[in-house]
Amino acid sequence: MKKITIGEAARQSGVKVPTIRYYEGIGLLSAPSRSEGNQRSYEPADLNRLAFIRHARELGFEIDAIRTLLHLQDDPDQSCASADAIAKARLIEVEQRIRSLNALKAELEQMVEGCGHGRVDQCRVIEVLADHGKCAHPHH
Amino acid sequence: MKKITIGEAARQSGVKVPTIRYYEGIGLLSAPSRSEGNQRSYEPADLNRLAFIRHARELGFEIDAIRTLLHLQDDPDQSCASADAIAKARLIEVEQRIRSLNALKAELEQMVEGCGHGRVDQCRVIEVLADHGKCAHPHH
DNA sequence: CTTGCACCTCTAGTCGCTAGAGGATGTAGG
DNA sequence: CCTACATCCTCTAGCGACTAGAGGTGCAAG
Numbered sequence: 001m002k003k004i005t006i007g008e009a010a011r012q013s014g015v016k017v018p019t020i021r022y023y024e025g026i027g028l029l030s031a032p033s034r035s036e037g038n039q040r041s042y043e044p045a046d047l048n049r050l051a052f053i054r055h056a057r058e059l060g061f062e063i064d065a066i067r068t069l070l071h072l073q074d075d076p077d078q079s080c081a082s083a084d085a086i087a088k089a090r091l092i093e094v095e096q097r098i099r100s101l102n103a104l105k106a107e108l109e110q111m112v113e114g115c116g117h118g119r120v121d122q123c124r125v126i127e128v129l130a131d132h133g134k135c136a137h138p139h140h
Numbered sequence: 141m142k143k144i145t146i147g148e149a150a151r152q153s154g155v156k157v158p159t160i161r162y163y164e165g166i167g168l169l170s171a172p173s174r175s176e177g178n179q180r181s182y183e184p185a186d187l188n189r190l191a192f193i194r195h196a197r198e199l200g201f202e203i204d205a206i207r208t209l210l211h212l213q214d215d216p217d218q219s220c221a222s223a224d225a226i227a228k229a230r231l232i233e234v235e236q237r238i239r240s241l242n243a244l245k246a247e248l249e250q251m252v253e254g255c256g257h258g259r260v261d262q263c264r265v266i267e268v269l270a271d272h273g274k275c276a277h278p279h280h
Numbered sequence: 281c282t283t284g285c286a287c288c289t290c291t292a293g294t295c296g297c298t299a300g301a302g303g304a305t306g307t308a309g310g
Numbered sequence: 311c312c313t314a315c316a317t318c319c320t321c322t323a324g325c326g327a328c329t330a331g332a333g334g335t336g337c338a339a340g
Contacts, residue, residue: 007286037336039287052270059244072260080263084255087265091248098241101234104199108231115224120212123220125227130192177305179318
């Protein structure tokens with residue numbers, strides 16, 4: 001197993017160099033060994049960890065949730081109930097966010113459609129913003 | 141026109157007291173007159189501004205965009221092309237975000253469904269996170 | 281041997297607030 | 311008039327998850 005520099009790890013994992021260092025700083029990633037010249041030198045296994053973190057971040061999991069998921073991964077005998085709970089919580093969040101964004105989308109569409117491209121005092125965008133009562137969708 | 145304390149303005153606009161002061165600090169809201177004892181005293185017109193800002197924030201507009209929209213509102217003779225452009229840009233953002241969240245939702249659902257509630261080493265949640273290749277939806 | 285890139289640490293900045301310290305003001309009741 | 315208490319004031323620091331930059335060292339190629 002050959003050692004990998006931080007730059008190479010970044011390239012292979014898709015996590016930026018400063019972000020890798022940041023993850024190490026907050027204890028999400030354990031500190032790798034160092035070269036003679038004090039440079040971080042990673043092993044292939046660390047790339048899996050980075051990929052895991054990256055994927056989880058892309059799915060919108062918070063650092064703390066990822067910390068828990070990583071602990072779970074290290075302990076394969078454990079029940080996966082916590083992992084399931086974390087994923088389910090995130091799913092509910094995502095569903096709520098989608099609903100709220102759909103409402104926003106509808107309202108923005110109305111604003112944009114109503115805009116006659118004339119002067120500001122006839123602009124529906126400004127008008128709707130100024131008067132919440134003009135929202136068709138009372139989502140907020 | 142009766143003067144309004146910051147607390148009353150907060151109650152009526154739904155924007156929290158520290159947030160109002162913050163908006164003043166960053167120049168989004170002009171500084172109101174002060175009472176004898178140096179307390180902020182708002183006029184009814186200021187409530188409209190606050191409501192405008194609040195509504196725009198709820199729609200996810202950034203502070204800088206809101207700054208521009210407020211300038212436009214102050215200048216009713218101007219063309220509303222900029223307002224339109226800002227709203228359209230926001231709409232596109234929202235649409236992209238919805239698409240990406242829908243992909244996420246699908247992936248999370250797969251993870252959660254696949255979880256047999258057994259041990260971690262058979263948990264699909266952990267497994268999928270660890271191996272991006274197992275994503276059904278190559279959204280990222 | 282020098283050039284130039286990648287690496288190191290450290291601090292500070294981003295966004296949009298929010299929390300808290302420590303003190304002044306305003307108001308209602310006694 | 312005094313006291314109690316809510317509300318106000320300013321100021322600084324903190325949140326999450328990075329990102330940017332300064333100022334310096336390591337390393338490999340030509």
